[in-house]
Amino acid sequence: MSTFTTARDKSAWDWTLLLLVPDWVPPAMVEAAIEQVGRTKSPPRLAEVRLEELTEGRCVQTLHVGPFDAEAEVLAQLHHEVIPAHGFTLAGKHHEIYLSDVGDMVLRVAMFKSWQVPPGRAVAGTLMNALSFFIVRFSAPLLGFAIVLISGRSLGLRWLDLISLAIAAALGTGLVLLLRTDSWAAWVGRTVGRLVHRVRPAVDPDRWADGCIRFRGEVAARFGYAFPRAVAALLVMLLADLSIMLAALRFVGLGPDQLSVLDVAVAFVFAYPLTAFAMSGLGIVDMVALASLVASGGDPVQVGLLAAGTGRPPSPAKGCCWLMYAPQGEHLGGCHSASGSAVSRMSTRVPQRETHGRPTDR
Numbered sequence: 001m002s003t004f005t006t007a008r009d010k011s012a013w014d015w016t017l018l019l020l021v022p023d024w025v026p027p028a029m030v031e032a033a034i035e036q037v038g039r040t041k042s043p044p045r046l047a048e049v050r051l052e053e054l055t056e057g058r059c060v061q062t063l064h065v066g067p068f069d070a071e072a073e074v075l076a077q078l079h080h081e082v083i084p085a086h087g088f089t090l091a092g093k094h095h096e097i098y099l100s101d102v103g104d105m106v107l108r109v110a111m112f113k114s115w116q117v118p119p120g121r122a123v124a125g126t127l128m129n130a131l132s133f134f135i136v137r138f139s140a141p142l143l144g145f146a147i148v149l150i151s152g153r154s155l156g157l158r159w160l161d162l163i164s165l166a167i168a169a170a171l172g173t174g175l176v177l178l179l180r181t182d183s184w185a186a187w188v189g190r191t192v193g194r195l196v197h198r199v200r201p202a203v204d205p206d207r208w209a210d211g212c213i214r215f216r217g218e219v220a221a222r223f224g225y226a227f228p229r230a231v232a233a234l235l236v237m238l239l240a241d242l243s244i245m246l247a248a249l250r251f252v253g254l255g256p257d258q259l260s261v262l263d264v265a266v267a268f269v270f271a272y273p274l275t276a277f278a279m280s281g282l283g284i285v286d287m288v289a290l291a292s293l294v295a296s297g298g299d300p301v302q303v304g305l306l307a308a309g310t311g312r313p314p315s316p317a318k319g320c321c322w323l324m325y326a327p328q329g330e331h332l333g334g335c336h337s338a339s340g341s342a343v344s345r346m347s348t349r350v351p352q353r354e355t356h357g358r359p360t361d362r
Contacts, residue, residue: 004094008072016093018052027051060088124218131175132227136234138168140272147266156295158266164273178212179223185209185216242268259297267292 003009021030030051038046060083064071083090108129112122141161148155178188189212193205246264270292 004075008069018054021051025051060086120214121218124215127215128219128227129230131171132230133234135168135171135175136231136238137275138164138171138273140238140269141165144266144269147262147269151262153262153266158270161270161273167273179216179220182213182216185212188212238269238272254297258300259293263293263296267296 003012030049034046034049037043060078062074062078064074079090108122108126112125113119117125141158141164144158144161145155147153148158174188174192178185186209189209190205193203193208196208197203197205242265245268246261249259249264
């Protein structure tokens with residue numbers, strides 16, 4: 001058990017990767033997809049991919065927020081305190097449901113360091129990229145408001161995206177203030193740190209102030225030159241995403257007479273800010289975009305919309321995972337095997353695609 005908790009010997013783990021599959025996907029469809037891939041490519045372990053259903057019952061679960069390797073303490077507490085205290089014993093498998101990606105910030109910093117970029121500059125550049133992206137992301141509805149105003153369309157509940165514009169304005173204002181002088185940078189860092197300290201007492205506002213000063217030192221000199229270019233590049237990316245969505249709709253036969261370019265653009269840009277949250281991975285972005293397009297094109301376009309797959313890929317909240325223990329009878333599932341990078345819902349009869357392997361890391 002210590003291999004999985006305190007020792008964290010990942011070379012000894014035996015894990016299973018699971019991806020959710022819709023109920024309407026039959027085994028024959030999975031087998032046909034595997035056969036089709038095998039005709040043109042030879043990915044490792046293709047023959048081990050299979051459709052499998054999980055049936056879960058009573059379990060112990062907790063939410064871990066933070067680095068993956070920091071979950072050892074949480075697991076030890078579940079194993080040695082919570083489960084024995086309730087009179088249960090471990091049985092079956094340990095499951096983890098990841099609400100996060102691998103850690104975008106960590107990967108980017110590692111990439112910069114591999115290019116011999118100093119760590120401080122790598123962190124500042126990565127953070128600046130994230131801030132630029134969030135500002136553009138939350139500003140996207142501004143284009144939607146302009147289209148609605150010019151075309152005379154009904155605004156409906158889209159006025160709620162004024163909240164998104166307020167967030168973009170707050171981020172932009174805070175960034176400009178932070179980059180003015182060291183004293184302003186310290187004030188911004190300390191103010192935000194104090195707000196966060198109310199929720200997380202471990203946060204030190206003075207350290208946040210020092211961090212903001214260091215960030216300003218790395219970014220301020222080139223901000224006026226680089227930021228407008230970064231925003232322009234992100235706008236091009238947004239338009240590229242919109243073009244892909246439009247092309248998918250046209251591919252399944254939804255022509256301009258059913259959904260115009262403006263219909264698609266309005267649905268896309270008003271839903272775009274939601275990609276910043278865990279809701280993206282739960283289908284909220286898809287739901288908002290589809291609802292807007294159905295409102296424009298009517299019920300006849302629903303089948304085409306689902307076929308086009310208009311939703312964006314999941315962008316779940318970083319650093320979160322559910323840790324669950326599946327029971328057998330009155331027993332609770334334990335760590336006889338660990339599921340690495342698993343994405344699953346522990347509910348009754350959920351079909352899942354599964355493959356096996358041994359990771360060196362998550």
